[in-house]
Amino acid sequence: MEENENFETAGREDILAGIIEVVEDLTQDWDLEFEGAINAETGLVGDLDFESIDIVEFVVAIEQYFKKRGLPFEELLMEEGRYVDEIKIKDTVDFLFKHLHG
Amino acid sequence: MHPTLLIGLDGATFTILDPLMEDGTMPFLREFVHGGSRAKLMSTPNPLTPPAWITLETGRTPGNHGVFDFIWAEERKSDHYFTLHNFRDIQCETIWSIVSRQNGHVCSLNYPMMAPPPPVAGCIVPGLVSWKHLRRNMHPKGLYDKFKALPGFNARELAWDFDLEKKAETGIPEEEYEHWVEYHIRREQLWFEITCYILKNEPWNLVSILFDGPDKISHMGYRFLDPAVFPKNPTNWEVKIRQLCLEFFRKLDGFMEEIVKIAGPETRVFMASDHGFGPSREVFRVNSWLHSKGYLTWKDLSQLESDKKKTAQRVIDRHFVLLDWKKTTAYARSATSNGIYIRVIGDSCLTGVKPENYESFRDQLITELQDVRDPETGMPIIKDILKKEEAFPGKNNKQAPDLTLVMRDHSFISIMDKKPILYKRPYVEGTHYPAGIFLAKGPGIRQGKIAPRMSIKDVTPCLMYSLGLDIPSDFEGKVPAEIFSENYFSSNPYKIGKETMPVGSGEQLPQAVPLTTDEEKEIYEQFKALGYVE
Numbered sequence: 312m313e314e315n316e317n318f319e320t321a322g323r324e325d326i327l328a329g330i331i332e333v334v335e336d337l338t339q340d341w342d343l344e345f346e347g348a349i350n351a352e353t354g355l356v357g358d359l360d361f362e363s364i365d366i367v368e369f370v371v372a373i374e375q376y377f378k379k380r381g382l383p384f385e386e387l388l389m390e391e392g393r394y395v396d397e398i399k400i401k402d403t404v405d406f407l408f409k410h411l412h413g
Numbered sequence: 414m415h416p417t418l419l420i421g422l423d424g425a426t427f428t429i430l431d432p433l434m435e436d437g438t439m440p441f442l443r444e445f446v447h448g449g450s451r452a453k454l455m456s457t458p459n460p461l462t463p464p465a466w467i468t469l470e471t472g473r474t475p476g477n478h479g480v481f482d483f484i485w486a487e488e489r490k491s492d493h494y495f496t497l498h499n500f501r502d503i504q505c506e507t508i509w510s511i512v513s514r515q516n517g518h519v520c521s522l523n524y525p526m527m528a529p530p531p532p533v534a535g536c537i538v539p540g541l542v543s544w545k546h547l548r549r550n551m552h553p554k555g556l557y558d559k560f561k562a563l564p565g566f567n568a569r570e571l572a573w574d575f576d577l578e579k580k581a582e583t584g585i586p587e588e589e590y591e592h593w594v595e596y597h598i599r600r601e602q603l604w605f606e607i608t609c610y611i612l613k614n615e616p617w618n619l620v621s622i623l624f625d626g627p628d629k630i631s632h633m634g635y636r637f638l639d640p641a642v643f644p645k646n647p648t649n650w651e652v653k654i655r656q657l658c659l660e661f662f663r664k665l666d667g668f669m670e671e672i673v674k675i676a677g678p679e680t681r682v683f684m685a686s687d688h689g690f691g692p693s694r695e696v697f698r699v700n701s702w703l704h705s706k707g708y709l710t711w712k713d714l715s716q717l718e719s720d721k722k723k724t725a726q727r728v729i730d731r732h733f734v735l736l737d738w739k740k741t742t743a744y745a746r747s748a749t750s751n752g753i754y755i756r757v758i759g760d761s762c763l764t765g766v767k768p769e770n771y772e773s774f775r776d777q778l779i780t781e782l783q784d785v786r787d788p789e790t791g792m793p794i795i796k797d798i799l800k801k802e803e804a805f806p807g808k809n810n811k812q813a814p815d816l817t818l819v820m821r822d823h824s825f826i827s828i829m830d831k832k833p834i835l836y837k838r839p840y841v842e843g844t845h846y847p848a849g850i851f852l853a854k855g856p857g858i859r860q861g862k863i864a865p866r867m868s869i870k871d872v873t874p875c876l877m878y879s880l881g882l883d884i885p886s887d888f889e890g891k892v893p894a895e896i897f898s899e900n901y902f903s904s905n906p907y908k909i910g911k912e913t914m915p916v917g918s919g920e921q922l923p924q925a926v927p928l929t930t931d932e933e934k935e936i937y938e939q940f941k942a943l944g945y946v947e
Binding site: 336337338339340341364365367368371372375380 | 496497499501529543544545546547548549568
């Protein structure tokens with residue numbers, strides 16, 4: 312699915328493809344040791360060395376790409392009042408699938 | 414459109430620049446001033462980088478553009494969320510967009526909160542962005558690769574260096590002052606080279622570069638720069654650091670000279686700062702004072718498990734408030750806002766002051782604040798206390814503090830749980846003062862004119878007038894007629910045009926993204942490095 316399309320009816324595969332495109336764009340200059348292709352199992356922190364400031368940029372980039380502002384990202388970033396240690400790409404797919412369709 | 418160049422000088426003040434022009438450190442600036450007009454430029458009520466530059470970029474005051482601080486925060490029932498402001502939070506149209514939609518080409522370089530960049534005709538290179546996110550936050554796509562091809566381009570130095578700021582967490586050791594100044598000289602050089610590239614290779618009608626080094630050097634080195642503060646019998650080290658600071662300004666002078674030269678003699682050139690600078694000798698620990706008066710209760714950490722207690726203490730040590738919200742009615746959430754927030758019971762705030770008691774509560778607080786005195790002299794330490802609706806009128810002032818404090822030496826407040834409540838600094842540090850600078854030179858500009866004080870909101874209509882465009886009717890400032898020659902001004906009367914366009918997301922406040930403790934730390938370290946917090 313191309314950027315600029317309506318994601319309100321997007322399936323998980325389209326959402327996954329969009330997230331991967333966003334993450335690849337974010338990290339292209341980072342000189343990461345991570346090898347291989349980014350996929351659903353890739354961890355933003357463990358595999359791609361995301362720091363907290365990168366998460367903030369990630370949130371903005373996701374909202375821009377999927378053209379939806381005000382998504383409740385605390386649901387993705389927090390668990391029982393505490394910040395999660397890792398965010399997998401697939402977690403973000405689940406989160407977006409739930410809220411883009413809402 | 415008439416070619417127009419704006420050079421932003423973050424934190425520049427005539428207190429520092431005038432002596433540097435006189436002693437030969439800044440010969441270009443001296444010539445520029447003699448050949449043009451100058452005025453003191455008064456900042457926003459809280460003279461701080463984000464609200465002030467956004468006012469200059471929008472022609473609107475903070476109560477309308479909606480930016481009051483570096484951070485955006487919101488109470489949510491029993492917790493407190495905050496995030497960094499970004500472009501999407503600006504509730505008014507910027508001059509980059511206004512000019513762009515009238516078929517002008519604009520270039521905005523190193524301005525804060527310009528990420529994610531708006532799709533203007535021209536170039537946007539935002540400031541205060543990590544190098545890791547510079548590429549995607551430049552407009553148009555492909556601009557980053559053009560810069561990358563330039564000899565000596567270094568994204569890590571051009572952008573905000575988090576690692577370097579981390580080193581400053583406990584204050585910059587004397588042996589690193591030299592490195593600090595040299596680093597900022599290199600940064601300004603990189604922004605200078607990018608500006609030259611833009612001027613030579615991209616179409617433009619309005620170009621603006623913001624040099625932020627004057628602010629950073631002044632925070633660290635004010636005591637070396639202001640002749641009134643510099644010791645009469647300095648140590649060798651103090652002399653050396655002063656010379657380094659002067660070298661920064663000497664280089665900056667050269668960069669500006671070259672930029673103006675490339676822009677060409679037909680270009681009208683303006684220089685402006687977001688605020689001034691001056692000496693700070695004390696810090697008011699406002700949350701400690703609020704606690705002493707019974708308005709604020711610190712979170713009790715004694716009952717927490719050991720590991721949680723350590724985490725909580727780290728949060729406190731890193732400056733962000735950790736309060737018992739059920740027992741807190743008023744608090745300051747950031748040093749940079751210089752403001753006090755009153756917790757009023759409502760949808761997002763379960764405890765606090767009843768709405769019907771808000772006015773009387775606030776008046777009582779003002780009365781007590783007016784009576785905070787220096788224990789040594791008995792003199793009041795707060796010069797002015799501004800109510801939200803007076804300081805920040807407008808439809809987007811929800812994020813503004815209920816009370817803004819203007820300290821007698823314009824210091825930033827401290828929000829930490831520390832004593833004494835009025836801390837006397839061991840040596841003078843630099844802090845933001847309200848009077849910045851405005852300079853203009855070029856066709857139609859008066860020579861050698863010292864104009865009356867201007868407001869930072871006047872710069873935007875001035876730029877529009879220079880370009881030859883109508884002044885939007887909702888701009889809050891005015892064209893400073895005094896800086897233009899009578900002949901030019903009478904033969905080129907300005908026109909008031911249509912209102913600015915509403916921003917796409919103007920009705921919606923930003924989504925709060927809770928920051929991790931690491932991010933809190935990073936932001937805190939930046940603020941600490943800049944002298945915003947103890």
